Amino acid sequence: MLHWPDSMMSYLTKDNILFSNDAFGQHLASELLYNDLVDQCELFQEALKYYANILTPFSALVDKKIREVLALNVPVDMICPSHGVIWRKDPLQIVTKYAQWASGQAENQITVAYDSMWEGTRHMAEAIVQGISGEDQSVSVKLFNIARSDKNDLITEIFRSKAILIGSPTINNGLLSSVAALLEEIKGLRFKNKKAAAFGCYGWSGESVRIISERLTESGFSLLNAGLKEKWSPGAEAIEHCLRFGQEVASQVKGP
Ligand SMILES: Cc1cc2nc3c(=O)[nH]c(=O)nc-3n(C[C@H](O)[C@H](O)[C@H](O)COP(=O)(O)O)c2cc1C
Structure with a gap:
């Protein structure tokens, strides 16, 4: 079930190759073929993006499968996933990464994502970010306009985060459709151990x-x-509320 019911791994004896199917893959196309030849930051960012967007709901199964494969105690000289580059240098490094990602342990990061019609909710988001950074200089804070961001990159940043703040103005008694769509995506991915809060302007x-x-x-x-x-476009007092909101959130989630 990683990530379809018929997904299967195969192991080739003598050559010690694990054909891992969708596990350990990335949407990364390189004529260089092997993990030791490509840019390492790009490789791990793409591997994480793949995990965050596709495998997050199956984290419990990832953990189980890793234990099962390691318990076989067979030599693994190469991992060939069905997407992306081949792991030949220290191939088990991606298995270790998967174990870490499957554990649901977040990085010291807060992601603030919003959309806005007339910039009011954007000004709120920017002040909230300022409040967070003022309270905790060690936390990484990332700010996204949902409508203008790559959805998969944004999901990857949410995956990394210990807390997320989502903002939308009220429109027709509801949310902006970009924000609603992101929330639908988030629901399906079944993230674990994360904190959250909402903000937005209204009339x-x-x-x-x-x-x-x-x-x-x-x-x-x-x-x-x-x-x-x-209410409406935030003035000085409202911006002050946002700064305080950011500070409070940062102090609530402070820590390693
Ligand atoms: C088409 C439209 C529909 C709206 N519907 C509502 C509504 O149902 N309830 C409400 O409180 N405000 C409503 N508003 C007002 C906005 O929430 C308000 O202008 C807010 O300040 C916009 O925030 P923004 O600057 O982040 O876009 C509506 C605004 C527009 C343009």
């Missing part, structure tokens, strides 16, 4: 923050607070 009824909070809860995130909503 009169202001449902967006409640809806985002509900969707994040349904998706298994633990909410840090009830969210922050600001």
Whole structure:
């Protein structure tokens, strides 16, 4: 089930090659073919992107499968996945990475992702980021406009994060469709051990923050607070609220 019911690994004796099917793959095409010949940052970023976007819901099975394969105690000289470059130099390094990713342990990172019609929610997001960085200089904070970002890159950053903050203004008693689409994707990926909160501007009824909070809860995130909503375009006082909101979030999730 990594990641389809008929996915199977094969092991070739004598040559000691594990044909790992979808596990340990990347969407990386290189005529250089082997892991030791390509750019290492790109390789691991692509391997992580593949894991985050495709294998996250199967993390419990990844863990089980890794234990099963290691228990066979057979020599592995090469891992040939069905996508991307071939692992021939220290091939078990990607197995170690998978064990780490499957454990659900996040990096010291907070991702703030929003969309906005008239920039109000963007100004909120920027002030929240400033509040986080002011409170905790060690945490990596990444800010994304959802509509203008590559969806798979954004999911990868969410995968790395210990907390995410999602922002949308209220539109027709709901969310901007870009934000709703991201939340749908997040729900399907069944992330574990992550914290979250919502924010956004509104004009009169202001449902967006409640809806985002509900969707994040349904998706298994633990909410840090009830969210922050600001009426119309945020002025100095509203920006002050956002800075404080960011500081509070940072202090709630501070730590290694
Ligand atoms: C088409 C449209 C529909 C809207 N519907 C609602 C609504 O149902 N409830 C509400 O509180 N505000 C509504 N608003 C107001 C926006 O939420 C408000 O202008 C907000 O400040 C926009 O934030 P932004 O600058 O991040 O786009 C609507 C605005 C537009 C343009």
